[in-house]
Amino acid sequence: MLLGDFQKYGSAAEKLGRAIRAGMPAHAYILEGDYNVPKMAFARAAAKALVCPEMPGTGCGHCSTCRKIENGNYEDLYEVIPSDTTGKNTGIYSVKDEQIDRLIGDLMMKPAAGPRNLAIITEADSMTSRAQNHLLKTLEEPYPGTVIMLLSENRDKLLNTIQSRCVTLRLNDVDRGEDGVMQQLAGEILRDIAAGAYFYDMKKKLEDALEKRADAYAFFDAMEAALGKCLRGAGPFPPELAASCVSSVEEARRAVQGNGIYKYAAKNLLLKLEDAAERAR
Known part of the structure; x- marks a missing residue:
């Protein structure tokens, strides 16, 4: 290869x-x-x-x-x-x-x-x-x-x-990163944040989708892909905002790799994305 x-x-x-x-x-x-x-x-x-x-x-x-x-x-x-x-x-x-x-x-x-x-x-x-x-x-x-x-x-x-x-x-794990469900979820989360949706509604949507640790990894990969599209001007976040959020996804991934609670890491990521979007407005 x-x-x-x-x-x-x-x-x-x-x-x-x-x-x-x-x-x-x-x-x-x-x-x-x-x-x-x-x-x-x-x-x-x-x-x-x-x-x-x-x-x-x-x-x-x-x-x-x-x-x-x-x-x-x-x-x-x-x-x-x-x-x-x-x-x-x-x-x-x-x-x-x-x-x-x-x-x-x-x-x-x-x-x-x-x-x-x-x-x-x-x-x-x-x-x-x-x-x-x-x-x-x-x-x-x-x-x-x-x-x-x-x-x-x-x-x-x-x-x-x-x-x-x-x-x-x-x-990145290609099987997880290209999972259609997680790609759709990541895109929805970014659109919800950009539209100023309620945190509780987004949190519930995320928790319902993450049933195991592998789902969290799949979501993080999908979120990175979604932010990548934003960097190319094809997403709900402006490129500058998307660039500032990529490190937060990696932090969430490392928290789970370090035996952190995967749902907490995902929720914390959601809070960081929402906070970054709010500060950018």
């Missing part, structure tokens, strides 16, 4: 591809997405775009470099996979400290096959604080050209110092 195959997951592929084509990729990325989003496939597609000699910036998918990346045996790509924390088949997996120490050593070496070293750390939010602190120096002073990708379901489980040194790209 190539970066272009991931456009349905939001703007992450387009943003990353543009940075690579401009010759300005970041040295570290957090690729954040729910458990069922193909983050590893996206990371390998990004690796192809970064080092493909035939089609830099996109990847060709056919050259020996792209094929090796797809098969997981490219010389300059280091993949860190969580392992059993106890060795007793407990089913509890995490990235071990020694795995990160080994990766740090590997990334100090000169690339063997291409122009840069690449690293993919899956389930990066399972790293211990010690491992994250060890990785921090590499993030601060990487070998020239190195690009490290940290795959995470919830970046807030990573140290703030790690987050501040990475560019975060969010991969």
Whole structure:
């Protein structure tokens, strides 16, 4: 798969591809997405775009470099996979400290096959604080050209110092984000707020639709899509107002990811959207 195959997951592929084509990729990325989003496939597609000699910036998918990346045996790509924390088949997996120490050593070496070293750390939010602190120096002073990708379901489980040194790209759950019911609900909520509808009526409509946590995630994805339309001048919120509301949706999503009560997070989002609209009038 190539970066272009991931456009349905939001703007992450387009943003990353543009940075690579401009010759300005970041040295570290957090690729954040729910458990069922193909983050590893996206990371390998990004690796192809970064080092493909035939089609830099996109990847060709056919050259020996792209094929090796797809098969997981490219010389300059280091993949860190969580392992059993106890060795007793407990089913509890995490990235071990020694795995990160080994990766740090590997990334100090000169690339063997291409122009840069690449690293993919899956389930990066399972790293211990010690491992994250060890990785921090590499993030601060990487070998020239190195690009490290940290795959995470919830970046807030990573140290703030790690987050501040990475560019975060969010991969949206396409199945949830394109759910017709939630898309309709998100559009209705924005129209109601713009029209000055009563908060209680909007809250009841929202609570009736959210029966489980997955519904809340679907609503947040749909709300981001609805605000995106507003940014393009095709929605009830003016673009400036819509832009100021996107961060509130992400805050609500992270509250639920942090084991917050999903209905409370959704209601709090509704209050923030209503307050922003009121201040903009």
